[in-house]
Amino acid sequence: MGQSRSPLDVAGLELLATRGWRGGDEAPLGEWLLRAGGGFTGRANSALVVGDPGMPLPDAVDAVTRWYTDRGLRPCAMLPGRQSRAADAAFAAAGWERDEDVLVLTGPLTPAPADGVPVDLSPEPGDAWLAGYRHRGRPLPPTARAVLVNADDVVFASVRLDPPPAPLAAVARGVVTDGWLGVAAVTVEERYRRQGLATAVMAALQRWGAGHGAHWVYLQVSASNAPARALYRQAGLIEHHRYHYRYAPA
Known part of the structure; x- marks a missing residue:
């Protein structure tokens, strides 16, 4: 496929x-x-x-x-x-x-020019970034940071539209491995949705990836997440394969 x-x-x-x-x-x-x-x-x-x-x-x-x-x-x-x-x-x-x-x-890397959304890129996830990333809708456990930074060429994207203590509007993580940009942790805070912020952080990560030698991009999305699937389809990404988890009986 x-x-x-x-x-x-x-x-x-x-x-x-x-x-x-x-x-x-x-x-x-x-x-x-x-x-x-x-x-x-x-x-x-x-x-x-x-x-x-x-x-x-x-x-x-x-x-x-x-x-x-x-x-x-x-x-x-x-x-x-x-x-x-x-x-x-x-x-x-x-x-x-x-x-x-x-x-x-997956798809070929197609970095678009910046569109005016202020996307900050950092080699480390700050406290505001960690607060902004909701994994499966839940706050992160203390062990999360060690997993997030454990890669050779990694970046943390964030968009701030209102000053603290307002939350970040959007966050995402990018990593480059052997010419591939992996995009993950794309999260838009509820009050800032439908403003193109996910597209903006994706584009910023693609520009960053291109500067780090990437030519292809991959990401994972749950089959049930229809809005994200539509977003990534518009970005030109197509299904490479599927996977699922199995868990031992509790």
Whole structure:
């Protein structure tokens, strides 16, 4: 689905994206990658299921369960694309619960000129940025900052339209890895919505990415998030593949 237009296949893109959003603790399980980051986000706290785990799938499910249980985390697996179907069936057979689809969108980097919205770019997320990013609608846990800054070439975009103590109007995070710009954490404060701010921070991140050697852009969006999907479609991003999480029985 759109994959021929991207220079990376599903496994290649997911492994690249892993380097842009890292937990602090990683270990291989064959070609799978186990990741833990204090419980903040599924992406940093799940087994990335690509390739061969080097053992029968039921044994791999057990190994994933033990690794996360040892770290006090609910075991979680991230299952991208058609290549993970057999593993998905093994997790399902063990009673793991399936979450909704997430779309991975990609496109060539197309930096637009600045449109007058004041977008600030910083190498660190300040307190106002951290307060402005709502992950799944919730405030960030204390472990979030360590995950957010744990990348080689990362930037934090923010838009302030009213002076403090008013919140930031919009925030987003960008990271460049091997010529790819990863966009995440795009959040617009409710009172500032429908003013083009998400488009403005996306454009600012693309300009930043172009200056850091990026030629392609990727991001993830929940299948149920219709407004964001429409925004990214207008930005020329198309579906590369989908993934979903499975969680061990509570």
